[in-house]
Amino acid sequence: QSVLTQPPSASGTPGQRVTISCSGSSSSIGSNAVSWYQHLPGTAPKLLIYSSIRRPSGVPDRFSGSRSGTSASLAISGLQSEDEADYYCAAWDDSLSGVVFGGGTKLTVL
């Protein structure tokens, strides 16, 4: 059972906007920045969002992050078929003195 809670699956049609939630605690998301990753099994994960809301260079502005209290969200607008992947949230946890990941959300583009 992961310390950060994500829905196991999400879906949308091309062009739609989808959001993926990530719920934590006061010692994780409540106190530290959130990162989001896109991962296709067998490949290297890709950083999409860091510091809860910032995008690394090269990441399309269709991807956006937000954080409020002990929860965070990743929004993907203008959904494309190539967005079909697993998405993970992560944060430092002060109580555990380590990084915790969410269980991952499998995004399907219908």
Add this chain to the structure above:
Amino acid sequence: DVQLLESGGALVQPGGSLRLSCAASGFTFTTYAMTWVRQAPGKGLEWVSAVSYSGLSTYYAGSVKGRFTISRDNSKNTLHLQMNSLRDEDTAIYYCGKVYSGDGYNSAFDSWGQGTLVTVSS
């Protein structure tokens, strides 16, 4: 371009040891913290360990603390993970990652290797 190349993955018996390495290039290795993240078959990503830019501060997941040791050789731009007392549940692809900052208590890993497979089985 940043390149991270893991090596050392293998089939090992329960209770055995293994040392993973990650050769880094394309950035100033001595400036950034480094991390290991793993993915067991059919499971999600799990953070394993991190080390600060200097190597003086190290951090471990509870599941590996006391069994795994992270280290870095800044003269050779190389990251290591010494894994002892291996268990079946340590079977996973192990990824090396570059942390976005110099300290280890950060969840932003902006570059990753392709991973190396560790299989623990008798």
